Amino acid sequence: MSNLKEHVQHIVNTLENGITYEDAGMEIDAEANGYQLDDIISGFDYLTDLLDIEYILGSEKQYLGARILVAFGGPNIWINTRTQQVEGYWWGESCIMGYSSDAMDVDAAAEDLFSNW
Secondary structure (H helix, E strand, O other), rough: OHHHHHHHHHHHHHHHHEOOOOOOOOOOHHHHHHHOOOOOHHHHHHHHHEEEEEEEEEOOOOOOEEEEEEOOOOEEEEEOOOOOOOEEEEEOEEEEEEEEEOOHHHHHHHHHHHHHH
8 A cells, every 4th residue: 555655645745835847847938938947837737637527516516626537547546626635546445645735726727627618
């Protein structure tokens, strides 16, 4: 389970601290876009690599959160923005860890994607 736990912990750390354009391996034209390589990427940039997204809606179809699949095939890892948890599953094992902040504002980006869908 330690490998699963390490993967989940990595996603939690990324959510809480953000990730820079350089660390994310995103080649950008900093001058043209107004970014520096050491700036934290936006939630939209983070979601460009998502594998699936499940929206969590209230009874009147209002956005409450999302489950975002960020790893698949070993292990499967979801970010649940409603519960502020990262859920990891691999065969019969599971690891769920909470996060306290969203440095890239992934939840707001998911909500914006839903509202423009």
